[in-house]
Amino acid sequence: MAESLVAPVLRLMLFVCSVLAASGRLHGVNRSQQGRPPSSASNYSICANMVRPWGYACEEHTVTTKDGYILGVQRIPAHEPGQRMSKAPVLLQHGLLMDAVTWVYNQPDKSLAFILADNGYDVWMANSRGTKPSLGHTSLSSSDPAYWEWTWDELVSYDLTATFQHVNRVTGQNLHYVAHSLGTLMGLAAFSQNKLVNMMRSAVLLSPIAYLNNIPSMFARATANMFVGEELYWLGLHEFNLKGEAADALLNTLCKISTSLCGDLLNGFTGQNCCLNSSRAGIFFEYEPQPTSTKNMVHIAQMIRTGTIRKFDYGGTGNMNHYAQPTPPVYDMSSIPADLPLYVAYGGRDMLAGVKDVHALLNKLESHDVDKLVTQYVAEYAHADFVFGVNAHDRIYDPVLAFFKLN
Numbered sequence: 232m233a234e235s236l237v238a239p240v241l242r243l244m245l246f247v248c249s250v251l252a253a254s255g256r257l258h259g260v261n262r263s264q265q266g267r268p269p270s271s272a273s274n275y276s277i278c279a280n281m282v283r284p285w286g287y288a289c290e291e292h293t294v295t296t297k298d299g300y301i302l303g304v305q306r307i308p309a310h311e312p313g314q315r316m317s318k319a320p321v322l323l324q325h326g327l328l329m330d331a332v333t334w335v336y337n338q339p340d341k342s343l344a345f346i347l348a349d350n351g352y353d354v355w356m357a358n359s360r361g362t363k364p365s366l367g368h369t370s371l372s373s374s375d376p377a378y379w380e381w382t383w384d385e386l387v388s389y390d391l392t393a394t395f396q397h398v399n400r401v402t403g404q405n406l407h408y409v410a411h412s413l414g415t416l417m418g419l420a421a422f423s424q425n426k427l428v429n430m431m432r433s434a435v436l437l438s439p440i441a442y443l444n445n446i447p448s449m450f451a452r453a454t455a456n457m458f459v460g461e462e463l464y465w466l467g468l469h470e471f472n473l474k475g476e477a478a479d480a481l482l483n484t485l486c487k488i489s490t491s492l493c494g495d496l497l498n499g500f501t502g503q504n505c506c507l508n509s510s511r512a513g514i515f516f517e518y519e520p521q522p523t524s525t526k527n528m529v530h531i532a533q534m535i536r537t538g539t540i541r542k543f544d545y546g547g548t549g550n551m552n553h554y555a556q557p558t559p560p561v562y563d564m565s566s567i568p569a570d571l572p573l574y575v576a577y578g579g580r581d582m583l584a585g586v587k588d589v590h591a592l593l594n595k596l597e598s599h600d601v602d603k604l605v606t607q608y609v610a611e612y613a614h615a616d617f618v619f620g621v622n623a624h625d626r627i628y629d630p631v632l633a634f635f636k637l638n
């Protein structure tokens with residue numbers, strides 16, 4: 232391997248290591264005790280594996296995007312004995328390197344999808360292209376490099392749009408949107424273009440990702456500054472799959488060389504999650520992390536480096552070709568319709584959605600209707616606590632239910 236490549240690969244692996252560490256994988260997980268491996272991609276059913284065993288009804292839907300991706304969407308209809316009328320649909324959108332298992336991970340009384348169904352909501356769970364439930368395409372195979380030619384720009388303009396339209400059409404109702412991490416950026420970017428808002432009632436943004444230039448994690452900063460992801464991308468690593476054997480081997484090597492480094496990354500990268508259930512880490516690793524495109528990772532690294540929220544930067548001539556302008560078009564957060572009900576929850580220990588960056592977003596929303604913007608600051612929460620925390624039902628989901636009642 233050329234010397235110029237070694238550093239980027241190591242940096243990439245540091246990044247990988249820290250994402251996984253943050254997810255709990257390197258935190259007390261004995262890899263020989265992780266239980267049975269997840270079902271194969273062709274047999275990957277979130278309904279069958281994660282929902283129906285708890286006694287909830289669950290439907291598997293597919294949604295085809297305008298650019299041909301076939302997305303798996305799960306629906307948990309209202310679960311209210313003796314009450315057939317359901318409340319509004321709620322669409323749950325996971326974050327980077329995750330899938331809909333995010334919402335059904337803990338036991339039913341602690342997982343948002345089940346709690347919503349118990350409260351009479353019609354629950355829909357999206358899965359972004361490239362994740363196991365959404366690997367289909369009308370003409371491409373996921374082993375084709377062209378399959379991975381997208382970033383969150385496409386998740387906004389194709390995946391989210393198609394999924395919203397599907398829920399809207401099947402239920403005949405406007406929906407509440409709940410997103411975590413990168414899913415919040417997808418929503419914010421769409422709303423800033425005045426898209427989707429005609430199909431929705433409100434949006435709940437947990438650990439909102441928007442501006443990233445003050446990302447508190449010095450590991451993330453250092454990684455992004457040095458991240459030579461473009462190089463990797465052009466070298467042909469189109470799919471970014473942390474479960475690939477090479478990634479696994481490198482990760483293991485790296486963490487064996489320095490477990491303390493991995494420990495530091497856990498604290499330094501996403502912040503110390505207060506409230507994860509370490510005895511469920513095995514379940515986590517059965518399903519996550521999910522693949523994404525390398526190009527998507529590069530796009531996020533661009534945001535960290537530049538502090539902008541704009542489309543993928545192809546460089547001067549590339550931008551002219553793609554956008555007919557020398558710099559990528561910007562998503563202007565202050566263009567989000569002021570009367571869209573928003574609930575923004577962020578954590579004091581979150582090293583990805585850092586307090587400064589969340590405040591920068593809130594500043595952009597300063598002319599938002601005062602009675603349409605709820606913010607919640609949870610001092611002890613880090614990035615993953617918002618969806619996996621064993622007390623999130625108390626801290627977050629109860630207030631969210633109250634917010635839904637008003638909107």
Ligand SMILES: *[C@@H]1O[C@H](CO)[C@@H](O)[C@H](O)[C@H]1NC(C)=O
Nearest residue numbers: 259260261262263264265266
């Ligand atoms: C992991 O679990 C296996 C099987 O239960 C056990 O034999 C092994 O000693 C454990 N390893 C560690 C490092 O705890």
Ligand SMILES: *[C@@H]1O[C@H](CO)[C@@H](O)[C@H](O)[C@H]1NC(C)=O
Nearest residue numbers: 269270271274275276279280
């Ligand atoms: C497919 O899923 C079913 C039910 O979850 C399971 O019993 C079976 O072993 C799985 N098959 C494969 C090949 O993973």
Ligand SMILES: *[C@@H]1O[C@H](CO)[C@@H](O)[C@H](O)[C@H]1NC(C)=O
Nearest residue numbers: 337338341508509510511621
């Ligand atoms: C943590 O996970 C274990 C194993 O799934 C479960 O038995 C336990 O109730 C969970 N604890 C909490 C506080 O949710």
